Amino acid sequence: MRATRAARWLNCRLLLGTQHPSRGSHAFAASGAVTACESRRAFSQTRTTYSAAQEALKKAQEDAASLTPEYVAANMSSEEAKRLSRVRNIGIAAHIDSGKTTVSERVLFYTGRINSIHEVRGKDSVGAKMDSMELEREKGITIQSAATFADWKKTENGKEETYHFNLIDTPGHIDFTIEVERALRVLDGAVMILCAVSGVQSQTITVDRQMKRYNVPRISFVNKMDRMGANPWKAVEQINTKLKIPAAAIQIPIGAEDEFLGVVDLINMQSMYFEGPRGTKVRVSDQIPGPLQELAKEKRQALVEKLADVDDEIAELYLEEQEPSNAQIKAAIRRATTAR
Template sequence: MPRKYSLERTRNIGIMAHIDAGKTTTTERILFYTGVLHRVGEVHDGAATMDWMEQEKERGITITSAATTCFWREHRINIIDTPGHVDFTIEVERSLRVLDGAVALFCSVGGVEPQSETVWRQADKYGVPRIAFVNKMDRIGADFLGAVTMMKERLGANAIPIQLPVGQGDMFKGIIDLVRMKAHIFHEHTNGMTWDEIDIPHDLQAQAAEYRTKMLEAVSDEDDTLLEKYLEGKEISEKELLDVLRRACLKVSIIPVLCGSSFKNKGVQMLLDSVVNFLPSPLDIQGGMITGHHPNMQDTVSRKIADNEKFTALAFKIMTDPYVGRLTFFRVYSGTVKAGSYLYNSVSDKKERIGRVLRMHANHREDVDEGYAGDILAAIGFKNTRTGDTLCGEDEAIILEKMVFPEPVIHQAIEPKTKADQEKMGEALSKLAEEDPTFRITTNLETGQTIIGGMGELHLEILVDRMKREFKVEANVGKPQVAYKETIRKKVVQEGKFVRQSGGKGQFGHVWIELEPNEKGKGFEFEDAIVGGVIPREFIKPVSMGIQEALKNGILAGYPVEDIKVKLFDGSYHDVDSSEMAFKIAGSMAFQEGAKKANPVILEPIMAVEVVSPEDYLGDVMGDLNSRRGKIEGITPRKDAQVIKAMVPLSEMFGYATQLRSMTQGRALYTMQFDHYDETPKSVSEQIIEKVKGKNA
């Protein structure tokens, strides 16, 4: 079947925002106005199409990025709905990786919330062009221009309003279009399907003229011809204005700002117009090219984003569907793909057969004969593909830039309730880990316990809940445990010697290493400084492997050791008795002995915490954060509240939600996310070591 919509008429967009900014409702309204839905679904009654997992309907938060397709003004718009809770940041990150543009949603009352900043920084990282939509203009305390100021101050964005609200709060009736200088007043009785286009109300004309001038000044900076016209006082046409706004938006030098109320059905059609007018098509990204490297890791490979190019796609999400099994979501960058064909996974070096190609609409799916460049699709039949893998033709291999996933900061022991649950639990956990690369499963070798790791308490809670619902596995979960690490602070030189003579062939490995702290975040580095063959080449790698194995269990409390440099500079060997195993053990012994003398320390995860509290409780909240070893970084006023930013150790934050609620009578809110690892104070280290020793005693 030939392509229905050209690449120029394709938009791959994400809707990104803080939790509760109205993302899912906005997507619902988009589907309603584009004719995909025939009934408006509300998040608060659990009927929203995009929030299709049970937990999402119960909690009213979006957890997984559901993909859906709709059409507007003869354009295909593929939408990925992303979660706003910090524990699901990975979902946002991987969605942004395959999108071309984004709609950033802000609440007109809260403005730029902490998660808005996080998501914005993620979008900056990938250079994603975006437009901003200030939602919930019908709420008491709505402040459109206040939200725009916050975007400028807190995000450093060149946010330029291209609309103004007609009224705010209960009086919000419609919007002023600053490009056409007309007002749109929406009809309540048609669910906002119709509206009147009128002249700008008299009392808003001065404000509209002021903000149109600001918009023209900002746009003129982007184009010399337009600047000339503007300075000469000549008329600037609507087409000229839209063209330059589009170019500026694609360069991320201007963020066009719109307003509305998705819940009250106002402004969504104009938002769709702006998606088509300003956000990029696949051809606008990186000059219409996709670049990666050959599996040999040397040569750069570039391809045009076109149907007649060699096939290139990126798998960005794995999901288990109750009816069809394993679904692999992928973005096609170049070429085409048919159901039943074979593809090559250039990362795992495996061939994959694509059984069916599906276009997803939240939780229902449509079979597609053929997928084209720019499409976001799901495949059934892949067995060896993981999140971040590249799919291509075997004789034309390419590897696209891989996604990097953070290590877990929190661990919990998990045990099946019954023998029957035991078998199912392993399968359920591995399926969940396939879907979510930030969810890790390990086994404690000493106790045999299964340990799960993730990005926060809510993250693990939801995964355990999914295990119960989707896989019918009942499990007992232990208390959350902090993922501590160890490192060293001093440079030392250490010998490691492993000798075993017991008749017959013995074992002999002898090394001298220099051990020193590495830069933060650099991990483990090994330098081979052996000269003159004092240790033969074949025994060098085993030394490194022995040290790396020893790094898994630090000498203070058995936590993983990181950010360490090791230089192997001397040693000796025996012609007969030396072996790879002997040198592996010698390397491990040298490291363990050296680490004891190198001033070892314990590192703990530090969380960036932001508390929004009424002024009355400010003293209590700050006192409580200080008692949790928190470092207050700053306090800023926000409307009738104060925002406290602090760095607090994760170990001190368990149970914080309950404490904050009781301390402020439920009037304060907080968010936290992992920021960095830092050294624990001596007294805390001693407690951690005692606790570990007590367990092992």
């Protein structure tokens, strides 16, 4: 496992850390991973990664064997091994215009990486952070894979741990498929974005096939719930039928189209509302809206049944007619996702 992570760590620096000089602000090894005006904290974080990557590449020039995952894992300090165990390379991929860069922008905002959310097409004269090329901001599409990083704090056994993940936004246009192929080689996992109106599209099938080729675990995210004609259940059904992936919802929407307010978490059975002028404030409530209570129970049961089909532990509980705990459901989702 350590050698595998070391291999991905090196590949990240080699494949994505050596992009075209004009895209240097998006390279993992660059001192300014998103813009040239990053804070001192961001600079100090990337400077450490830059030094490590430079040292690895320099040593590889002297001795090619030093670049192998086995060599890196064997010569890694305990502190570096611990840090590496909390690093994840996560990619975002989908059909064109499914909202990949918009989702990336939200991830960066909610993790505190950026202070405000901007429009992908640059209507506010700023543009999305992940689209640095002028043509990308003008056309509103991603042309070249872009990478940045963010931190996420998670409480484990009563102790807060910080996980560092490298976020890779890939193009959705069929002409830039090679960019997706290039990024998939270094990923620990991926998020496959689907439009709530269009569902599974042609490039979605291509991206899924590429992920299978490189054994990349992925989860699906149904986007654009505020569009007219949004139907997340059609998207979930198409994942099962068109992609042949056993999928079940872990959230249900509260409203849709112009009445979309938030989601219900089927694992914790909580409601999450997106409030504020642009939905930037998230409010969590233990109360599920009355009209959705029966649907939430039904979809949670469907989730457990789907997990029972692919996970032995949940299958045993299901056959014994026992209700799995939230922790057991989360663990089963993780096992089922990483095993595919």
